[in-house]
Amino acid sequence: MNLPRLTIWRAIFAVLMAAGAYATWLRVAYGLGGVTNLSDQFPWGLWIGFDVLCGVGLAAGGFTLVAVVHIFNIERYKPILRPAILTAFLGYVLVVLALLFDLGRPDRIWHPLVMWNPHSVMFEVAWCVTLYTTVLALEFAPVVFEKLGWRKPLHWLQFISVPLMIVGVILSTLHQSSLGSLYLIVPHKLYGLWYTPLLPIFFYLSAICVGLAMTIFESWHSSRAFGRELELPLAAGLARVLAVLLMTFLFVRLLDLGQRGAFPLLRQNRTETWLFALEIILLAVPMFLLFQRRVRWNPARLYAAAVMVIFGFITNRLNVAVTGMEAGSGTHYIPRWTEVAVTLAIVALGFAVFRLVAQCFPIFEQQRQPSRDEILPSRDREGALEAR
């Protein structure tokens, strides 16, 4: 790694952390009103729209890859499983951290665990996120135990690993979709381009899409950061699945808009129309790209397509949480700099901690015993995979 690039990134990181720390102090000292542009008319802003809705979705690669590798037993994806679980675990921890900023009484974050209301989607999400974060911790624990050489707990974890993984996939299915269900109760507020009874299904599908995109994104970045070769055959394989899922998502999305007679809304020249168009473009363009073999097998193009999917996903979530809620609430919302500062600091923290953990623990395949698959020359492997 050449030094100048490193210093630039470290400088950016330091600036973001300093701004975040200052914003945190303001949050503690002056309350939500002192640091956010939230109001009685618009009580959920960037911290819910991005940090929570996007954060949980961006961490969906964990359960997707677990299902692929351990439940569907497609073992060749194993080399990218650990980084995906690490991304998911960090993602959930950061979501909880962001919630501590957003909750009016962060000291009571544990309340839903003891004060029940099974009629509340938020209650279900709170339980699922708590349980799934625990599952992720247990799924990641073997990495730590391996490093420390703790045989016995490792054996125990292996014993419960299959039920644990099944529980993880189910919990993810529940709360990824439930984040969409949160908005089922605001038919009078959420704009017609986004309000649909299918919200939970769309949230679930798009979470799997962005989970795959994040896995590609994160493989590409770690390959550069740690001077490794990108597991191109694996990334390309995921990309093909991603293209099919994106097509399914967009197809059902458009079908639903037609069914509800929402297309006439697109004739109106308003912010909602343009941001809806942006969302669809950012998901449709990578779909077309990823259907092409020459894009999937070119690291740079593949990376670009994955980034587009991630931005399309973020646009979708922010559209539901912010754009779509503005008109119905009769107000405009633009986050204050302190809200943005906290969000960026949390994202930066995620990157930094990932890097740190990856340096200290055996996350990547090369650091472990090579399996027979990897001893094969890489060109043979590519040929064999395409032949399947």
Added chain:
Amino acid sequence: MPKAILYDSTLCIGCKACEAACAERWHLPYDDKVAAEPRLSAHKLTAIQTFGDHFSRRLCMHCAEPTCASVCPVGALHKTSLGPVVYDASKCMGCRYCMVACPFQVPAYEWHSRLPKVRKCDMCYDRQLAGKPTACAEACPVGATTCGDRDALIAEAKRRIAEKPASYYPRVYGLTEVGGTSVLYVSAVPFDQIGLRTTLPQQPLPALTWRALEAVPSVVSVGSVLLGGIWWITNRRDEVARKEGRR
């Protein structure tokens, strides 16, 4: 017998005595500056609004099936059998889902407090328990706000409309909106002209999320069987292949 409040916009003179009485009851500061604020907020739990020649009043609607109570993850809000929807601040963690979900945009938040609470009208629950009228109804000098049993107030509202059909828009607001509310309105003009939402569903909103939540047990049971089955099949296939020496 559930209690309710009837607000008659045709009788209201806009004196804001209800606002002052409400502020006094909650020990909130009330002066000309607060009186001039048209919106509900954490320090103003009821508000008289002016629409041309007509007045309107905003306060918690105390829905028959409250959206806020259904969305609250900790059950801090609940509908009492007496009618009022009450709030337990000691449970609230400040997620503000109630504020997002309320179809009438009623709950307000203490944004500038370090230990913030949600604030909203509780229909003077303690006074009603003691058999007293709400502070606002007691303070109203012209009988524009009255409180009593919901059924009796509905009959009264319909009687007024029938007696003076020329002075009233022939509907009672709150009868069926989101499944019915405990605050009822009558007015000289259609309700959207005095700032009330007239496009709300006539069914209670909690059913919308309950439909999704109902699916949770099926997702868990079908999901575990399905995933377990897939795992067993794929794993078994590998085992057999390994045993037969194909791998």
